[in-house]
Amino acid sequence: MLISQVIGPRRSEIVSAPDPIPTPSQVVIDVLACGVCTSDRTPWREHGTPDAPVRLGHETVGRISAVGDPHGRWSVGEVVTGLGGDGFATKVTLDADSILRVPAGFAAEHVIGEPLADLEEALSRTSIRPGDRVAVVGLGFMGLGLVQLAAARLPGLLVAVDPNPAARARALALGAHEAHHPDELPAAFTSATGDREQRMDVVIEAAGATSALATSSSLVRPYGTVCIVGYHHTGDAPMDMELWYKGATIVNGFSPSRPRTLRAMADGLAMIADGRFSYRPLITHTFALEDVDQAYELMETRPSDFVKGVVVFPEQD
Structure with a gap:
């Protein structure tokens, strides 16, 4: 060999x-x-x-x-x-x-x-429900995969966030409803707007960068969920304490368990087979x-x- x-x-x-x-x-x-x-x-x-x-x-x-x-x-x-x-x-x-x-x-x-299993396993613990407002921050390979997987869960709004215009265009083609530069997000997505909450129920961070964590924190609504799928390999990733004051749930997107990953892999391969x-x-x-x-x-x-x-x-x- x-x-x-x-x-x-x-x-x-x-x-x-x-x-x-x-x-x-x-x-x-x-x-x-x-x-x-x-x-x-x-x-x-x-x-x-x-x-x-x-x-x-x-x-x-x-x-x-x-x-x-x-x-x-x-x-x-x-x-x-x-x-x-x-x-x-x-x-x-x-x-x-x-x-x-x-x-x-x-x-x-x-x-x-393997990569599809990692993404699907993370989302399986994130509880996206039909009709939820969902954002994916970071649109590399993992982020674009997550856009597809999130779209299959029938969100009411699916927002893609990345500085790269080519990545944003790909996300729209893969099922995102809107795509924005992180510095040009609609104000309603990052602040309370009277009686109408327009921040996200679920935010999925897929960039592995501190700036993406900050963007994710600003997007999530009170009692919403932030799932961190991006690889933050070294050093300390600072936590925005606004997440604490929002009562947000933070999901670690990494799975150390082979059985869980294999179960997610089976689900992902079934999604490939039926076109999702x-x-x-x-x-x-x-x-x-x-x-x-x-x-x-x-x-x-x-x-x-x-x-x-x-x-x-x-x-x-």
């Missing part, structure tokens, strides 16, 4: 490695697609040496090529997605209890389970394995036509 590994800041190489052999609780997949995730950007930028390389990639879809338990529920040839690492490789081992079958008839890059969610408008760039550094570089520069990149592999014989 071939595997890409980071051997220095912003520098990867492809090396040969022995084909993995699954234990009775594992399967091996021939990787068909692996998403390039922002959570791996720091290891790619800062870590790895030739003597201690770093292997990345955890958003995998592939065809099972070996099973550890021949009497288990998985068979060679099935296409699955799931939770696991070292996905920038032609083969990868996954736990048999952490994978799911993908819907038929879709390109591999359009049925990646699509990766098609979100996967804007695909790459070969040898071009993974280019994928990360594009994630850094974020041109207006970029949302998410995926490494795509040819079918193996």
Whole structure:
């Protein structure tokens, strides 16, 4: 098998490695697609040496090529997605209890389970009800995915917020009713207006930036909910104490539980199957394995036509 590994800041190489052999609780997949995730950007930028390389990639879809338990529920040839690492490789081992079958008839890059599961699991604890006023702050890949998932819950108003006009246009195409620059929000969205409350019942922060937390705090109504899905990796994220005075509920969008994430993944894959969610408008760039550094570089520069990149592999014989 071939595997890409980071051997220095912003520098990867492809090396040969022995084909993995699954234990009775594992399967091996021939990787068909692996998403390039922002959570791996720091290891790619800062870590790895030739003597201690770093292997990345955890958003995998592939065809099972070996099973550890021949009497288990998985068979060679099935296409699955799931939770696991070292996905920038032609083969990868996954736990048999952490994978799911993908819907038929879709390109591999359009049925990646892990990122959709993260978003759906966060929203499952946010309790958006039909008719609610909802805002999504931050319209990168995660935010645009959340716009789709929120729209499927039939809000009365769905507002998208981002400084990037191209991102705002995408959000409108994906179901948002309005889209605004964070510095140009209608005054009624951020303050009480007599007897008519126009602030948001639910605000979903998806930017991973302190400024987005501040915007989210200003948008939510008293006793509303703020769900923090954006990755705030390092340092302290200050809390606006106005949320305390509003009696707001804060939901941590991260899930540390594999069973919960897998349940959300199953729900997300069902939404793909019946057309309530699509990766098609979100996967804007695909790459070969040898071009993974280019994928990360594009994630850094974020041109207006970029949302998410995926490494795509040819079918193996």
